[in-house]
Every structure is written in C-alpha cells, then in structure tokens.
Amino acid sequence: MQIGQVAARTELSIRTVRHYDEAGLVIPSVRSAGGFRLYTDADVDRLMLARKMKSLGFTLSEMKDLLAVLDAVDDTKTCAAHGEMVEQRLRVYRAKIDENAARLRSQLADAEELAGWLSRRAEVNLHAGRS
Template sequence: MDSRHMQIGEVAERTELSLRTIRHYEETGLVTPSARSQGGFRLYTEADVARLMVIRRMKPLGFTLEEMRDLLAATDRLDTPAPSAAEREALLERVRAYEQTAATKIQDLRVQLARAEEFAATLRTRLEQGARP
C-alpha cells in the first residue's frame, strides 16, 4: 500500500465524511491517525482511509459503534500472522456473522425502498389525475 500521508481534509474528501465525523471516530477509538505532522496535524495512510470506508459503509446499515469496533478488531487480528488456526476460524466466524447481518439489513432496506417507490408512484398518479380538467 501507498505509505504517503494525507491530512484530514484530503481524507474527508476521499471518504465523503466530515472532519467532525472523522474526529468523532478517532475519539471513539474506531480509527487512529497513523502519524502526526510536526505541527500536530493528523496524518492518515491508505489503510486509514480503507478503515474509514468500512465504517462509512456500516453506518447506513445501522451498525453500532461497538459493532464497528468489534468487526474492525476481528479484521485487524486476521491481518496479523499470529492467530492460531482455532483463533482464525473464530475470527472468520465473527466476520461471517457481520456479513450475514449486513445481507439481512440490505434486504430490509430494499423492501423499504420498494415501498417508498410505490408511494411516490401513487402520488405521481394522484397528481396526474388532479391535473386533468
């Protein structure tokens, strides 16, 4: 991965998260800047951006900060060479559970979207009927 450091503004632009949101995720321990500049500015790497993208993708699905923290901890641990076979399987099972939960939440959102589209179509029909003389 690219080891180039980015300031928080560039990270915010790339992730489409506000500076305030990124700082909040830092305060809650979900993400930690990889470095600080001599002036004390937060500096991030591509890995930090990838981590923020995971968080950004979990948020609209209704995952809690604790669930985000748990998933990130599991994936962080999977990325290390140290886990035993048993620990690796347990970590993979945790990730599978999040994937299954995400799939269920996505299906629920699809149902809500379909209902919203039906509602909008009903309103359009009503407007078209009302516009006729």
C-alpha cells in the same frame, strides 16, 4: 492526507473523523511535527468501511469489533490461532449486514411504489382539472 482532505474523500465530517480517532476506531497512521493527523490510503479505506457500517446501523462498538475481526483475518498468525472464532464473528456480522440490506431493499421498494402512486394520482387529478 490531512483530515480535511480525508473528510472530503470519505464524505464524513471532520468532527466524525476526529470522533472515530478518539474512539480508537480509525487512528491516523502518522502525526505531523505540529501534531496534525495525517492519514494514509489504508486509513481512508478503514474510514470508508466505518461509514458503510454506520449507514447500516452498526454501533460504534460493533464497528470497532468488526474492524478488529478484519485485522485478524489479515494477520495470518492471529487467523491461524483463532480462525474458528474469527470465522464465527464474520458470520454474525455478515448475517447482520444481510438483514439490514433486506430491510433497506424493502424500504426502497415501498418508496418507489409510493412515488409511482403519487405520480399517477397527481397526473390523473391534474388532467381532470384541465378538462
């Protein structure tokens, strides 16, 4: 896939996809003869992970590190040699994700409560003005 297709599929801007490439976060698997970035489904999956990490407040450095950890998990040789370290890093990132998810759930509850309050307030005031 070319970068425009990838951007549309991942809901990232072309600029962000290029930035992630330049930062070494998600490097396209292939370049065309003309030098165009070409992405595989696996590259798109990595970009989706990066997008999700970014929305949870991960820094570029943390995103790169977590992707490296996930690569180590997938590489049986690395995982066997450094399993305890990989497992510890996964736990750290899992805790960060859990904390962020709890914060977002709390914000969602606040938003829903405020929206309900506004609806009730508007309904009462609008009905009072019609009487």
